[in-house]
Amino acid sequence: MKIFTFYLITFLLQDKLFAQTSIVAVGDATIEKTKIAFSTSENCNCVEVSNIVRTDLEMYKHKLEVFDNELSEIQKMDYEYILSRNKETQAFELLSRRGEQSSSLTEIDNSTKEARVLGHEVADLIYQNLFQKQSIFKSKIYFISDMGINNKGVKGKQLFAVDWDGTNIKQITNHNGYVFSPTISEDRQYAVYSVISNDSERKNVNLYMMDLKTGEYKVISNFKGINSGAVFVPGGDEIILTLTHSGNAELYKMNIKTKVLFPLTRHFASDVDPSVSPNGETVAFLSTRAGKPMIYTLSTDKTEFNVKRVSFVGEYNASPRFSPNGEEIIFSSWLDNRFDLFRLSSKGMNLVRLTKDHGSNEGASYSPDGEFVIFSSQRILSETQDVKNLYIMTRDGDILKKVSSDLGKAESPSWVK
Amino acid sequence: MFHVVDATNLSIFKAKKYFVGSVFVHIIVINLLFFQKKINHFFWEESQPKQVSEIIKVDVVGLPKLTLKELEQLKRAIDNKEEESSPDVNVQNVAQDEVTESIKDVSELEEELPDSEKNVDSLENDTEGAGLSLIEKLSKQSGAKFKKGAKSKRKAKKNSIGVKKLKKLLLEGNQISKGSSIKGRYQGELAQFDQYVLALPNLIRPFWKLPTFLRDGAFQARIIIYINSEGRVIHYRFVSKSGNEEFDSRAVKSINKSQPFPLPSEEIKDRLLSEGVILGFPL
Numbered sequence: 001m002k003i004f005t006f007y008l009i010t011f012l013l014q015d016k017l018f019a020q021t022s023i024v025a026v027g028d029a030t031i032e033k034t035k036i037a038f039s040t041s042e043n044c045n046c047v048e049v050s051n052i053v054r055t056d057l058e059m060y061k062h063k064l065e066v067f068d069n070e071l072s073e074i075q076k077m078d079y080e081y082i083l084s085r086n087k088e089t090q091a092f093e094l095l096s097r098r099g100e101q102s103s104s105l106t107e108i109d110n111s112t113k114e115a116r117v118l119g120h121e122v123a124d125l126i127y128q129n130l131f132q133k134q135s136i137f138k139s140k141i142y143f144i145s146d147m148g149i150n151n152k153g154v155k156g157k158q159l160f161a162v163d164w165d166g167t168n169i170k171q172i173t174n175h176n177g178y179v180f181s182p183t184i185s186e187d188r189q190y191a192v193y194s195v196i197s198n199d200s201e202r203k204n205v206n207l208y209m210m211d212l213k214t215g216e217y218k219v220i221s222n223f224k225g226i227n228s229g230a231v232f233v234p235g236g237d238e239i240i241l242t243l244t245h246s247g248n249a250e251l252y253k254m255n256i257k258t259k260v261l262f263p264l265t266r267h268f269a270s271d272v273d274p275s276v277s278p279n280g281e282t283v284a285f286l287s288t289r290a291g292k293p294m295i296y297t298l299s300t301d302k303t304e305f306n307v308k309r310v311s312f313v314g315e316y317n318a319s320p321r322f323s324p325n326g327e328e329i330i331f332s333s334w335l336d337n338r339f340d341l342f343r344l345s346s347k348g349m350n351l352v353r354l355t356k357d358h359g360s361n362e363g364a365s366y367s368p369d370g371e372f373v374i375f376s377s378q379r380i381l382s383e384t385q386d387v388k389n390l391y392i393m394t395r396d397g398d399i400l401k402k403v404s405s406d407l408g409k410a411e412s413p414s415w416v417k
Numbered sequence: 418m419f420h421v422v423d424a425t426n427l428s429i430f431k432a433k434k435y436f437v438g439s440v441f442v443h444i445i446v447i448n449l450l451f452f453q454k455k456i457n458h459f460f461w462e463e464s465q466p467k468q469v470s471e472i473i474k475v476d477v478v479g480l481p482k483l484t485l486k487e488l489e490q491l492k493r494a495i496d497n498k499e500e501e502s503s504p505d506v507n508v509q510n511v512a513q514d515e516v517t518e519s520i521k522d523v524s525e526l527e528e529e530l531p532d533s534e535k536n537v538d539s540l541e542n543d544t545e546g547a548g549l550s551l552i553e554k555l556s557k558q559s560g561a562k563f564k565k566g567a568k569s570k571r572k573a574k575k576n577s578i579g580v581k582k583l584k585k586l587l588l589e590g591n592q593i594s595k596g597s598s599i600k601g602r603y604q605g606e607l608a609q610f611d612q613y614v615l616a617l618p619n620l621i622r623p624f625w626k627l628p629t630f631l632r633d634g635a636f637q638a639r640i641i642i643y644i645n646s647e648g649r650v651i652h653y654r655f656v657s658k659s660g661n662e663e664f665d666s667r668a669v670k671s672i673n674k675s676q677p678f679p680l681p682s683e684e685i686k687d688r689l690l691s692e693g694v695i696l697g698f699p700l
Contacts, residue, residue: 397486
């Protein structure tokens with residue numbers, strides 16, 4: 001009887017004994033902004049540099065709050081960091097309120113550099129101190145513009161470079177024709193682009209590569225038809241490009257040195273506009289396999305390997321570009337008679353709209369740190385006039401600034417370290 | 418001293434013995450069959466907590482008309498309205514509000530909206546602050562309702578319709594329907610305990626904040642909390658730590674600040690206290 005009672009109790013308590021604890025996800029935290037205060041106004045000879053530093057840091061307003069106060073006021077307030085300048089050494093110092101960090105930004109040689117360059121360097125060092133990664137403050141933007149005139153005096157579209165802040169504009173190419181679809185290597189040494197020649201005898205769209213240090217260039221792909229849309233594969237001597245010599249637009253991987261081709265797609269539909277993930281293993285591209293141009297991804301190991309469709313909506317999707325961490329793809333899509341920018345995860349989830357109401361927006365490219373997006377926006381002024389400028393926004397669609405008004409009709413931006 | 422047992426008594430004794438033995442064996446067999454899954458899980462598999470989550474299936478039927486920023490503005494407006502409309506927190510209502518009913522199509526949504534809300538496309542004609550203007554319109558129309566809403570069930574129902582409309586707007590471009598998952602269950606099927614547990618993240622999230630330098634760290638911590646009948650956490654311990662002290666302390670702080678939680682009902686208060694709930698930061 002005792003054993004029976006024991007079993008009965010055990011039976012009744014079974015559920016308690018084997019109860020399973022429940023778990024719920026609280027979700028992602030709200031990110032608090034880091035507060036940083038300036039006390040550099042006491043030093044009269046650094047106002048210009050300070051202003052540049054401050055303007056730079058305000059670009060990251062989604063994570064930084066910048067204040068400008070007298071040191072006496074700052075002491076009373078609740079700032080996490082204080083940027084000041086040592087009166088004796090003239091070095092910028094970043095002081096932490098919490099006491100565990102105190103950085104003297106002394107490695108900056110402020111005697112030989114112009115204020116703009118020095119300001120960007122100081123801002124970059126501050127940013128690195130705060131977030132342990134590089135900022136955009138020393139980055140460059142490459143783009144195509146119609147403001148170029150070649151050495152024959154003929155106007156066309158050429159490749160240009162500009163500092164991220166819109167200054168220091170330089171014409172890079174000088175072709176007799178229209179340069180398009182540029183891409184820059186990670187180390188900023190090479191540019192690859194396609195050219196539609198003005199010369200009536202050379203109708204083929206060839207692919208060129210330029211050494212940005214020497215200015216020398218050469219044709220690296222001149223198969224019959226179109227050779228375009230090239231992108232560098234990270235950490236190697238390979239590019240992925242679109243070729244039409246087979247009679248259909250297909251993606252190929254090409255070794256720049258040996259010129260050996262490896263087909264990535266083999267499909268009756270057109271496959272164009274590739275973008276390579278940071279690890280070089282996945283390519284996002286446009287394909288008409290579903291009828292309308294949709295975004296697909298594939299692995300770079302074999303032909304037609306691991307092909308996945310990631311976009312399922314939109315009349316005309318264009319220019320998919322991976323984020324630097326490879327987790328997102330930004331692209332433009334035709335909606336309400338214009339292009340606007342959209343973003344989704346590289347697995348095809350979380351589709352969101354980023355731009356609206358401000359002209360036709362396309363050709364987006366992430367900043368090297370993935371915090372910002374640059375894109376070209378076309379605004380129609382009249383039946384015969386339009387402008388096309390480059391704009392910078394946060395990755396969540398908060399438009400921050402026009403890069404410059406002096407870039408002509410600027411398009412196809414590419415943002416590099 | 419010897420007891421003499423005759424044959425009849427012996428057979429009765431044996432029969433009783435076999436009967437009791439048989440009953441025990443049957444109980445054991447039934448137990449084993451009935452709880453086989455749990456016993457297997459207990460002995461041979463690593464104990465895993467049960468994840469409580471709602472599920473919905475989102476069929477994307479078009480590109481979203483509203484931008485991410487506009488959606489965030491609307492979400493804030495919804496949160497504010499919900500706070501105004503629920504002076505005394507009722508867990509069941511909070512949880513059920515989370516359920517987004519299936520939307521047949523966008524035209525159905527437009528039919529439900531008042532005239533001033535109908536033409537979502539008109540937002541596009543606004544050059545600046547389209548989302549804000551929508552919020553203002555909605556606020557004006559439903560603001561008064563929300564203030565009086567808690568007084569009667571009828572009025573409360575009207576308010577909840579307002580919130581639902583806003584939520585439907587958030588999902589414009591997507592068609593929502595019931596999904597299928599082995600992990601989640603529909604709200605209607607959720608037990609009272611699960612409903613309570615599901616409401617906790619919404620109460621904690623407003624206080625769950627991290628400094629920017631921890632944003633890209635991909636940290637994860639899990640904390641088990643035991644809630645008493647007054648809705649207060651009487652004990653907590655880390656099931657797993659993130660490896661970053663600041664992250665862990667912020668997680669604990671968010672729990673502390675969000676107390677007291679709603680009063681648990683009689684049916685679930687013992688379970689909350691003895692079994693506890695694991696909170697995943699962020700998962």
